[in-house]
Amino acid sequence: MEKFELLLQLALKGAIGERVRITMRELARDLNTSPQTILRKLEELERLGYLKRSMEGKKTYVELSGEGITYLSAVYEKLGDVFYKGKKIIGEVVSGIGEGAYYIRHYEPLIEEYLNFRAYPGTLNVKVIFPKTVFDALCDVEPIIIPGFKKEGRTFGDVKAYRVRIDGIEGAIVIPFRTIHPPEITEIIAPVNLRKKLNLKDGDRIRIEVLG
Numbered sequence: 310m311e312k313f314e315l316l317l318q319l320a321l322k323g324a325i326g327e328r329v330r331i332t333m334r335e336l337a338r339d340l341n342t343s344p345q346t347i348l349r350k351l352e353e354l355e356r357l358g359y360l361k362r363s364m365e366g367k368k369t370y371v372e373l374s375g376e377g378i379t380y381l382s383a384v385y386e387k388l389g390d391v392f393y394k395g396k397k398i399i400g401e402v403v404s405g406i407g408e409g410a411y412y413i414r415h416y417e418p419l420i421e422e423y424l425n426f427r428a429y430p431g432t433l434n435v436k437v438i439f440p441k442t443v444f445d446a447l448c449d450v451e452p453i454i455i456p457g458f459k460k461e462g463r464t465f466g467d468v469k470a471y472r473v474r475i476d477g478i479e480g481a482i483v484i485p486f487r488t489i490h491p492p493e494i495t496e497i498i499a500p501v502n503l504r505k506k507l508n509l510k511d512g513d514r515i516r517i518e519v520l521g
Contacts, residue, residue: 312353313380313381313384314340315351315354316360316373319331319371320373324360324371325373325378326372327372328371329370329371331371351371359376360373361373396450397518398439399439400435400436400517401435401436401515402513403436405434409432409434409496413429416455419458423455423470424453424455426499427500428498428499428500429503432483432498434494434497435495436494437493437495438514441493442493443484446519447471450471452470453481454469455468468483469485471520475515475516476507478499478500478507479500482519483497483498
């Protein structure tokens with residue numbers, strides 16, 4: 310068990326800025342290890358100056374020191390560089406419900422006008438793994454609004470589009486204003502059949518770079 314795991318668990322229990330009561334058994338269960346290992350690691354972190362430990366009778370209290378908080382902050386910054394330097398979406402390819410081609414055909418002239426490419430008649434459906442939802446990834450990105458229209462007695466609503474790149478191929482995430490998909494599912498359009506071009510199958514993991 311690395312010191313980061315235990316320090317993070319203590320921080321999650323509120324040991325930043327105040328003392329919190331802990332038990333070896335509870336921490337061992339949380340971190341899937343033994344109480345003896347927790348005790349040994351606490352003693353080590355105390356010697357290193359990462360936390361302060363005190364006893365009141367049989368009760369153990371801990372609080373992260375300035376060094377411990379600084380250590381967690383440094384790890385947080387490094388993780389931020391990994392996940393947030395440039396907007397990225399990590400997801401898995403999934404099957405859609407087969408309606409993509411129908412809607413692409415109707416929106417095709419507008420897609421070409423607003424996104425400057427002729428879309429392949431179909432979408433690549435992706436289940437978002439990171440961040441939690443596609444909306445978390447796009448919350449501060451200005452969308453391109455593809456306006457709705459009426460055709461053959463049917464209303465087609467506005468669509469929000471966000472330019473993206475996958476393995477060098479530029480396309481767009483498209484989100485209808487009235488979407489039927491849950492927030493962890495998104496659709497991507499491109500000038501090519503992304504499944505065939507990138508040899509993708511359900512379950513394959515992909516990285517999507519947000520260009521906006």
